[in-house]
Amino acid sequence: MLALFQHRCLPLPMPRVLRFALLSLSVLAVGLVALIYALTWHPAAREPAVLACQAEAPQLQPGQALKVMTWNLQYLAGKRYVFYYDLPDGEGPDERPTAEDLAYSLDEVVRVIREEQPDIVNLQELHEGARATDYQDQLALLQERLADVYPCASQAFYWKAAFVPDPHILGSVGLKLATLSRFHIESAERLQLPLEANDPVSRQFDKKRALLVSYLPIRGGGRLAAVNTHLDALDDDPETLKRQVAMTRGLLDQLQSEGLPWILAGDFNQLPPGQYERLSAPQRSRYTRDSELKALWSRYPMIPSVEEASGAQQAQWFTHYPNDPRVKGPDRTLDYVFHSPSLTRIEARVRQDDTLRISDHLPLTARFFLPSGH
Template sequence: MKYLAYALGTLILGVVLVIGWAWQTVVWYPPVVDVATSCDQPVAPWPDRGAATQSPVRKSDNLPIEAELLSSGSRLIESSRDSSPPNNSKLKVMSFNVQYMAGKNYVFFYDVEGGPDNQPSKVDTELTLDRVAEIIEDENPDVLMLQEINDEHDSRTYFVDQVAALQQRLGSQAYPCHTSAHYWQAGLVLHPNVLGAVSMKLVTLSRYPMTQARRHQLPLMDHDPLTTRFYFQRAVLESWMATESGKPVALLNTHFDAWGEGSGLMQSQVATTSAVIDSLERQQIPWILGGDFNLLPDDGNRQWTLLTEAHGQGFDEQTALAALSDRYRQIPSLMDLTGSHPEQWYTHFPNDPSVSGPDRTLDYLFYSDQWQLNDAYIRQSDTLDVSDHLPVIGVFELSEQAPE
């Protein structure tokens, strides 16, 4: 018995030491903290006023977007290109949750109950990096907001700096300016399906300088203290882009919690995000907010009804997103989401064998009143094998008459 007690005591001590070591490897964030911005080379500010520029071009067809729309008969959204200010530069923004480059060959343990997969293969992450780079090259956005991207400290993706790997693939189209904010960072997560280091972050890439950035902590999901310590710390990454006029443009990149229904968490995360926006509104700074909100649209419960009937999906019947939709314009617009083809605006294709295609909208771009929208779409046709989320794209320009 003496030896058994000694062995048991040693085991308990070992477990305590491991938990203690893992506990101190977690990076814990204050409510607001400045984060670094950098440019790898000198670049000029965004020509927001008085600079005649060409319309954004897709590499795939080398046609200006407006020519493409006129040839296809697609309608313009909320504005006409003919009435747009002739001397303002257009700003193309793309938001994309890349699911840490895992691809679509897996059903992870968190996707469905009993999901068999814990980690993608290194081959699949490399192939997905290739595909994401191809999409970015083709769309050629001025600003790229990425969610769920890992760096060289994450064991699940083989300690590869995915931003650096993506930039390398982009070659001459790599983004000179970048900033990031982690929202899951620990040397060891003790969850049985992880058991390794994690380092996931929000990344904003820009072709124009970003003068400052800060990380805003979103409210945390309510767990026991041990789970809370090792769980996601969702955030909003706010960065200010330099312009020729000297008036900054704010870029907000976020990823809200999943599985927050019925807890009030989603409403709290929307409220925190709204507070960031309110500060920008008071300063009359134009802003664009993009990301994976994990919230269904305020579409009269159309998507909520379909998902609840089909899968019993866990979303609040009254979406917390209404607090943003009631105040600001968005992509997809409520008109699109309640129109005759809302499926064209679905942004999420679950890793669920029972689902054969995108079936809901979780990803959005919101924008302030200073912006005029020239184009908006979800890139669906060739992205269904890349991630469980689809890219959301908007083309903006500052209105001739900005609000006073």
């Protein structure tokens, strides 16, 4: 009787249909993971950046004047749109620019760069292979038009995927940093910044912000490091932004300890002191009152300086003109140039008068004297 009872209590064999269903689900899960991995991009923490430089490009000279420009080009979209991500509620009506507007912006960017004649140009938000801009290689389009001025260029993606399942995108993305130079670039590297905190799946499709570091030899010995970046705007994840700024400062501290002159220029997505309070509640929602950039400006010279960006003339340093119908002109500073103390600032300005239709950011330029080498 006991044996019969024990026999009846043994677990029943799993039905074949259930085993097949579980196996199928496992295969689908593995296949989904493999598909997501194949569709997305997985850069190393540190890797060589793509670099093209003509052999005859001149070298920097000790003590020479050097003009630098930084400009977020908003992928040549222009200012006739309110994109879905432009409004605080994410409800902007537009998803992509027209081919005509892309062509107009390209012409205008070339015009401004040729008129300004900067020696080094740090550009952000250039598209390559993105469905939203007809799969253009926007850096290549610029290089074709500026080949006689800039023999050298480095580049690094910070968003890349064959397909993003966001309803506003539903296709490929490709977003990059680029540095154009009149002078020889001997090497360049991409340094991965800390990633936004997100779930494991979403994180694969997120932007992967970076530092693009280009090294320009100086005749007689030494190098200049030109650093390009576009930091996150993470009001809901301040720790990631803090870590990105900390890593950036770590790089600058390292360059400084090695005795290398350096310039860091880009879109930092942070306000200087005093500008948070002047924005309306909807406009300030993406920023923190206390900028994380204090970790940089408290140690190294910044353009515009805190006094310039916070004083009575702060409007002349505004670099951002949001694509928001409630905003009627440039109203905040998000783009900066930091530099090593060994560089002497000559002059700087934001070109506002004839650039308002080109991008939601305005070009910031600065001129320096390089160290003389003595």
